[in-house]
Amino acid sequence: MLITLEGLDGSGKTTVWEALHDVYPDAVFTREPTDSWYGDAVYRSIGDEDADPLAELFLYTADHADHLANTVRPALHDGELVVSDRYSDSRFAYQAASLAASDIDIARPMEYIRGVHSAFSRPPDATIYLDLDARTAAERSGRTDKYERDGYLSAVRENYERLVEAEPERFVRVDATRSPEEVIEAVEGAFADILDGTEHDARE
Numbered sequence: 001m002l003i004t005l006e007g008l009d010g011s012g013k014t015t016v017w018e019a020l021h022d023v024y025p026d027a028v029f030t031r032e033p034t035d036s037w038y039g040d041a042v043y044r045s046i047g048d049e050d051a052d053p054l055a056e057l058f059l060y061t062a063d064h065a066d067h068l069a070n071t072v073r074p075a076l077h078d079g080e081l082v083v084s085d086r087y088s089d090s091r092f093a094y095q096a097a098s099l100a101a102s103d104i105d106i107a108r109p110m111e112y113i114r115g116v117h118s119a120f121s122r123p124p125d126a127t128i129y130l131d132l133d134a135r136t137a138a139e140r141s142g143r144t145d146k147y148e149r150d151g152y153l154s155a156v157r158e159n160y161e162r163l164v165e166a167e168p169e170r171f172v173r174v175d176a177t178r179s180p181e182e183v184i185e186a187v188e189g190a191f192a193d194i195l196d197g198t199e200h201d202a203r204e
């Protein structure tokens with residue numbers, strides 16, 4: 001089974017992801033951007049204010065393809081629980097916002113990005129969405145790069161809302177304005193419900 005953690009920068013995904021290691025010591029914990037050279041290329045692009053949004057989309061997508069082929073699919077094939085800190089929804093939310101704000105003429109950026117993924121990706125079985133307002137997210141993340149800005153994060157949040165609305169059965173919304181302890185407890189409860197209520201999913 002593949003469970004992903006999604007939300008704005010600073011919403012607490014990594015804090016939760018680390019806490020889950022103690023609860024599920026045998027799970028495969030992974031993340032996007034990855035620590036491969038594809039992920040390094042993504043981080044170079046994040047640091048470049050002038051990076052082309054379409055080129056950046058395909059850097060993230062290349063990193064995802066490598067992540068799928070070398071980490072996610074093999075682990076699912078072996079019947080492991082895979083927990084990923086960010087996954088394809090981050091592209092649908094962030095790169096759709098970047099493309100929409102650019103002068104690149106793609107009429108429906110999110111649908112375009114989803115179409116690119118549908119040819120090869122493997123959707124998550126469940127997604128925990130850490131819901132936080134853009135201003136608090138920007139404050140918590142320290143506003144250190146081009147994504148961590150209130151206006152941009154507001155657009156990203158609207159895109160996450162569209163994703164949740166389109167697939168309510170896949171998403172579990174968690175109020176991330178609460179204390180780290182409360183958020184961790186809520187996510188651990190959601191994991192228990194997901195894993196109790198679902199047959200072990202051997203889809204690759």
Ligand SMILES: Nc1ncnc2c1ncn2[C@@H]1O[C@H](COP(=O)(O)OP(=O)(O)OP(=O)(O)O)[C@@H](O)[C@H]1O
Pocket residue numbers: 007008009010011012013014015016140141176177178179180181183
């Ligand atoms: N529930 C919370 N309340 C207040 N602060 C929090 C909470 N959860 C995490 N933080 C703090 O906010 C900052 C960002 O947390 P974290 O790295 O877990 O977020 P993230 O979603 O992984 O961010 P990013 O996507 O930017 O990596 C850290 O300083 C962390 O200690």
Ligand SMILES: Cc1cn([C@H]2C[C@H](O)[C@@H](COP(=O)(O)O)O2)c(=O)[nH]c1=O
Pocket residue numbers: 009032033046060086087088090091092094095147148
């Ligand atoms: C996977 C992915 C990530 N991003 C953005 C979101 C963050 O601002 C950075 C780095 O992620 P981290 O969790 O803070 O390490 O990348 C994105 O725009 N699109 C994606 O697909």
